[in-house]
Amino acid sequence: MTISSLVQNVSYAQIAAPLIVAAGAVAVLVAEVFLPPRRKPLVSWLSLLVLAGAAAPDIALWPGRTVGTFCMPRSAVGLYSLGAGTPQGLPGTCSYVADRFALIFQFIALAGAFIVVLMSAASMRRDRIPTGEYHFLLLSSVTGVLVLAASRDLITLTIALETVSLPAFALVGLKRWSGRSSEAALKFFLVSVASTGVMLFGISLVYGATGNVHFGPVAVHLQALSGGPIRHLAYLGAGLTLVGFGFKVSAVPFHFWTPDTYAGAPVPIAAYLSVVSKAAGFAGLILLTGTAFSPLLNKTGPLLAVLAALTMSLGNLVALRQRDAVRLLAWSTIGQAGYILVPLAAHDQGSYTKHINASIAYIIMYAAMNLGAFAVVHSVHTTSLDAYRGLAKTRPLASAALAFFLLCLAGLPPGLMGLFAKVAVFGAAAGSHLVWLAVVMAVNVVIALYYYLSWTARLFAAPDAATAAIGRSPATLRFAIGLTVLASVLFSVWPQSALGAF
Amino acid sequence: MNALLLAMLLVPAAGIAVLYLLPQPLAERSATRIGFYAGGVVLALAVVLACVFKYARTGYQGTLDWNWIPALHIRFHLGVDGISLPLILLTALLSALCFFYSIRHMPEGGSRRSYTALLLLLEIGMLGTFMAADLILFFVFFEIVLLPMWALIASWGGDGAKAAANKFILYTLLGSAVMVVGFLVVFAYTDSFDIAWLTVHARGDVPKSAALTAFALMALGFAVKTPMFPLHTWLPDAHTAAPTAGSVLLAGVLLKMGTYGFVRIAVPILPQAAPTYAPALAAFGVVGVIYGSLACLSIARKPDGDLKRLIAYSSIGHMGFVLLGIGSLTTVGMNAALFASVAHGLITGLLFFLVGGLKVRVHSAKLDDIGRALYRRAPKYGVLIAFAAMASLGLPGLAGFWGEVLALFSATKPGSGLRQGSYIAMASIAALGLVLTATYLLAVVRRVCMGPAATASEEPVTELTAVETATWTPLILLTLLAGLWPAVVLGITNPAVQVLMKGV
Helix, strand or coil, rough: CCCEEEEEEEECCCCCCHHHHHHHHHHHHHHHHHHCCHCCCCCHHHHHHHHHHHHHHHHHHHHCCCCEECCCCCHHHHHHHCCCCCCCHCCCCCCECCHHHHHHHHHHHHHHHHHHHHHHHCCCCCCCHHHHHHHHHHHHHHHHHHHHHCCHHHHHHHHHHHHHHHHHHHHHHCCCHHHHHHHHHHHHHHHHHHHHHHHHHHHHHHHHHHHHCCCHHHHHHHHCCCHHHHHHHHHHHHHHHHHHHHHHCCCCCCCHHHHHHHHHCCCHHHHHHHHHHHHHHHHHHHHHHHHHCCCCHHHHHHHHHHHHHHHHHHHHHHHCCCCCCHHHHHHHHHHHHHHHHHHHHHHCCCHHHHHHHHHHHHHHHHEEEEEHHHHHHHHHCCCEEEHCHHHHCCCCEEEEEEHHHHHHHCCCCHHHHHHHHHHHHHHHHHCCHHHHHHHHHHHHCCCHHHHHHHHHHHHHHHCCCCCCCCCCCCHHHHHHHHHHHHHHHHHHHHHHHHCCCC | CCCHHHHHHHHHHHHHHHHHHHHHHHHHHHHHHHHHHHHHHHHHHHHHHHHHHHCCCCCEEEEEEEEEEEHHEEEEEEECCCHHHHHHHCCCCCCHHHHHHHCCCCCEEEEEEEHHHHHHHHHHHHHHHHHHHHHHHHHHHHHHHHHHHHHHHHHHHCCCCHHHHHHHHHHHHHHHHHHHHHHHHHHHHCCEHHHHHHHHHHHHHHCCCHHHHHHHHHHHHHHHHCCHHHHCHHHHHHHCCHHHHHHHHHHHHHHHHHHHHHHHHHHHHHHCCHHHHHHHHHHHHHHHHHHHHHHHHHHHHHHCCCCHHHHHHHHHHHHHHHHHHHHHCCCCHHHHHHHHHHHHHHHHHHHHHHHHHHHHHHCCCEEHHHCCCCHHHHHHHHHHHHHHHHHHHHCCCCCHHHHHHHHHHHHHCCCCCCCHHHHHHCCCCCCCHHHHHHHHCCCCCCCCHCCCCCCCCCEEEEEEECCHHHHHHHHHHHHHHHHHHHHHHHHHHHHHHHCCEEEE
C-alpha cells in the first residue's frame, strides 16, 4: 500500500461555496478594522457580495450529477471498515457530497443569510451591534450550514453542526448592553452544549457498534446488526443522536430554549435561527434518518411521529396565548417544525423516499414566509402585538405583506404557498398510513389559524393609543421584505418550483 | 366554451385588479359599480355557458386541463356538467344581485373598495368550487371562500360579528382540513386527484377499510359546510351577524358547496363506503329538520326573536332534507338534493334580502321591532314576505316543494344495502318537520304581516324601492319557474346524476 493511495483527492468546485463564505468571513472581519467609522456600513454590502458570490458555484453544480469529494480511497476502505462486512460492497464513503439535497439546503442558507444581512443592515447602529463581529459570526455560521448539508459522515456532520451553533451563541448575545440578550445567549449556549454532548455520546455508540462513520457503511452495518447482540447499543446511539438534532429544530420536549432565545436576540438573528439554523437541523435529521439510520426507520418512524404530534400541538397551543410578536413567531416556528417532521415519520424506506420531498419543499417555502414575517416585525420596532392595531392605515404595504405571510403560515388562500406545503405534508402522512397524524395536524392547522388570523385582523382594525407610530423603513429593509414577498408569490402561483426541487 | 370557464374566474380577478390599480379616492367612489360590472359580465358568461352547454351529453364539458404542480399530481382542471351547471348559474346570479343591491345598500363598516374586492374574491372561490375537476383544486377553491367571508362578517357584520366570524372560519377550516386528508387517503391508493377518473376507478383501487376512513373524513368536511345537525352551530351566528350580501351568499351558495361535495365527490368516488354512513347522514338530516323547525318555532314565539336568526335555523331544516336525499343513495335522492339546494338558494337568498331590507327600514331584525301589519304599512313588501315564506314552507307550485317531496319520496325506496324500514320511519319524521316548517313560517307571516298595527308609535315602513324590485324580481320569477316546471332543473341534473350513481 502506497501513501498516494491513502490521500484523498479534493474537488474544489464542490467545496467552493463554503470556502468562499469562510474566506469572506475573515475578509469582512479584517475589512471592518481598516474602514473609517463612516464607511462601516460597507461591511454589510461586502457580506451580501460574499453570499451572492457563494451561490455561483452552487448554481454551476445544479445541473450535474456529483459523486462527492473527500472520498475514502478504494484501498483504504478495507482498513477503515474494521473488517465487518465486505469492504468492496460498501456504498458512499465520501465525506462531502454536493448533490441535489445539499445544494437545496445551501441555497436556503445563502438566500436566508442574504435576507438577514439586508434586514440588519440599517439597524446595526441603532441596536449598537459591532458590525465586523456580527458579519464575521454570521458568515461563519453560514459556512457551517453549507458544510452540514453536504456532509456524509458523522464526524463532518458534528463539526459542521458546531460551526453553525458556536457563532450563533455569540450572535444572540451581541446586544451586550441588554440583559435579556445575554440571558438568551446563555440559555441557548447551555441547552446547545448539553444537546451536543448527548449527540456526541450517541455518535460514539453508533461508531462503536458499527465501526464506521460514513453514512452508507453505517447503514449497511446497522442492517447487518439487526439480529446481533449489540444492536441495542446501536439503537440507543441512533436515538441519542436524533435527540441532539431534536434540540436544533426545537422539537418538543427539547424546545424550551426557543422563545426566550428568539425574544432576547436581535430580530434578524431570531429570523436566522428560525430559518437557516433550523433548516440545518432538519438537513441533519433527514440525512441521518434517510441514510445512516435508514434500517431503523421502523423504530425512528414511530418516535418521530409522536414527536411531530407533540411538537405541533404544544407549539400552536402555547402560541395562542402570546402577546408579543417575536414570541408568537417563536412558538409558531415550533408548530411549523412539527409539520416538517411529519414526512420523516414514515415507517418504511419506500414511503420515506417517496415523501421526503414534502419536508424539503416545506422548509423552502417556510424559509420565504418566515423570513418575510420577521422582516416586517423588524421594521415595526416594537414587538407588542397591540402595536400592530391599525398598522394598515399608516403602513399599508408592509401590513399587506405581513398579512400575506401570516396567511401563508396559516395555509389559507391567498397564502397558497402554505396551503400546498401543508397538502404535501398531509399527503406524506396519508401515503405513509399515518392518518391519525394527519388528523392531529388538521386540528393543529385550525388552532394555528386562530392566532395568525387574529394578528392579521389587528392589522386592519381601527388604530388606537397602543398603535406603533412608525415612519418609512430604510431601503434595505424594504428590499428584504420585497424579496421575500416576491419569493412567496412565486411559490404560491408556481408551487412546482419548490415542490419539484428535490 | 373552453375559455368560458376560465373567463368566469378571471373577470372577478380583473375586477379586483382594477379596484387596486385605480387611485384610492376614485376606486372608493366607484367600487360597487365596478363590482357590479364584473359580476354582471360573469352572469352574462354564465348565461352564455347555459346556452352553449350540450344537455344531451354526460361527463365534463368545456374542460381546461393544465398540469399545474406535477410534483403533487395537482392539475388545474376545470369542467362543467349537469350537476355543476345549475349551481354555477345560481352562484353567478346571486353574486350579480348582491353587487347590484350593494350599489345602493352598502353596509356600514369599512371601505367600499375592500368590500367589493372581498365579494369578488368570494365569487371566484364559489364558482371555482363548482368548476373544479381535480380534488385538490376543489379544496383550494373551497378554502378561497373562507377568508373573504370571514372578513365580510367580521368587518361589516352586526352585533357579535367578530366571534361569529371566527367561529365560522375555524369550524369550516377544521372541516376542510380533515376533508383534504380524506382526499389524500384516496390518493395514496390511486395516485390521482382527477374526479372523473376516480369516479370510475377508485372503487376498485381503494380497499374497504381505507375507503371507510376516507369517506368519514370527507363527509366530516362536507357536513360542517352543509351543515349537518350536530356540526351546525357556526351557522346561526354567522348568518345573523353577516351583512345582507354575506348572508345571501352564505346561505345561497356556501352551504351548497357541502351538498355538492357529497353528490360529486364522497358518494360517487367511494361507493363502497357510502352505504355504511348513508343511514347516519339521513338520520342526522332528519334530526336537523326537526331541530331546525323547533328552533324556528321558539324564535317565532319569542318577543325578541330575531328574524335573521330564524331564517338561519330554517336553513338547517332545509338542508336536512338535502341530507336525507343524499342518504338515500338513489338517483332520485341525489336529484332531490340538487333541486332542493338550488331552490333553497333562491328562496333563502330572497328571504335574507327581505330581512336585510327590513333592517334598513327599522334598523333591527327583531320581530318586535319590525312590528305588525306590514300588509297595511307596506302592502307590496308584506306580500313579498308572505310569498317567500310560502315558497320556503314548500307550497306546491313554488320551488321549495319539489326538492323536499322528492327527498321524502327517495327515502321510501332507498338504495341497495340500506334498510327500507328505517328509511320510511325517517321519512315519516321528516314529513312531520314539513308540518312544523309550515307552522313557524305561518306564525311569522301572521306576526309580521297581518293584524292591526299594535300601537300608533309603529312608524310607516317604506314601500319596495326600485332597486329592491329589480334585485328581487329574478329570484321571484325563478322560484315560480322552478316550482311550476321542475324539469328545467331536473332535466339538467338527471343525466349527470345517472352517470355518477352508476354502481352505487
